[in-house]
Each structure stands twice: as C-alpha cells, then as structure tokens.
Amino acid sequence: MQHRETRALCKEKGIVVEAYSPLTHGKRLGDPTVAKIAKAIGKTPAQVLLRWGVEHGLVTLPKSTREARILENASIFDFTLDETAMNALDALDEGRATGWDPRDQD
Numbered sequence: 001m002q003h004r005e006t007r008a009l010c011k012e013k014g015i016v017v018e019a020y021s022p023l024t025h026g027k028r029l030g031d032p033t034v035a036k037i038a039k040a041i042g043k044t045p046a047q048v049l050l051r052w053g054v055e056h057g058l059v060t061l062p063k064s065t066r067e068a069r070i071l072e073n074a075s076i077f078d079f080t081l082d083e084t085a086m087n088a089l090d091a092l093d094e095g096r097a098t099g100w101d102p103r104d105q106d
C-alpha cells in the first residue's frame with residue numbers, strides 16, 4: 001500500500017512519512033519480484049523492501065523479535081536500488097492494508 005497521493009502531498013508540505021509495517025507484516029517477503037531483485041544484488045527480501053522505503057525518503061521502522069533479523073534490517077545503508085529495481089517494486093502496489101486501514105470508519 002504505497003499511498004502515492006498522500007506521500008506526494010506530504011512531500012509538498014514538508015511532512016515526514018513513516019512506512020507503516022514496511023515489511024508487509026512479513027506477508028510479501030516471498031514475492032517473486034522482490035526475491036529476484038534481492039538475489040541479483042546479494043541482499044535479502046526484507047533488506048530490499050526497507051531500502052525501497054529509504055530510497056523514497058520514508059522512515060522505515062521494521063519490527064523483529066530476533067536479533068539476527070534486527071541486524072539484517074539495520075544493514076541497508078551500504079547499497080542502493082537502481083531505477084529498474086525501483087520501478088519494479090513501485091509496480092507491486094496492491095493497495096493492501098496489513099493492519100488498521102484509516103479509510104475504515106467503523
């Protein structure tokens with residue numbers, strides 16, 4: 001759920017945006033496109049998703065209960081994603097809420 005309109009508005013107004021559940025709650029770490037990009041650059045799918053957020057200027061706050069994953073998730077500042085990879089990841093938007101959806105009024 002990439003919220004492009006909201007992100008564009010926030011950028012215009014100088015508002016910092018957090019990528020809520022930046023690892024898709026773990027639900028899309030097996031996505032084939034993400035896996036392909038990760039394999040090509042020698043990173044993990046989680047690192048690719050987090051780097052995608054950083055490249056877009058988002059604050060990413062991943063959650064993990066495991067030390068190895070916390071270290072893995074923090075190691076995303078020694079590589080970049082090229083335009084082809086960014087475009088491929090941008091194209092994966094499903095509009096899928098992993099948690100509370102602010103559009104739900106109930």
Ligand SMILES: NC(=O)c1ccc[n+]([C@@H]2O[C@H](COP(=O)([O-])OP(=O)(O)OC[C@H]3O[C@@H](n4cnc5c(N)ncnc54)[C@H](OP(=O)(O)O)[C@@H]3O)[C@@H](O)[C@H]2O)c1
Pocket residue numbers: 020021022023024025026029044046047061062063064065066069070072073098099100
């Ligand atoms: N979503 C919510 O409802 C909610 C509410 C309030 C606050 N937050 C905050 O928002 C942030 C995001 O948390 P989130 O749980 O919603 O979503 P998330 O960070 O997108 O995903 C967390 C899930 O991914 C797994 N994971 C983490 N690192 C991984 C890795 N490197 N490889 C494979 N799996 C990995 C975690 O499992 P393991 O723990 O087993 O590693 C957990 O199941 C956190 O800082 C949280 O405190 C979220």
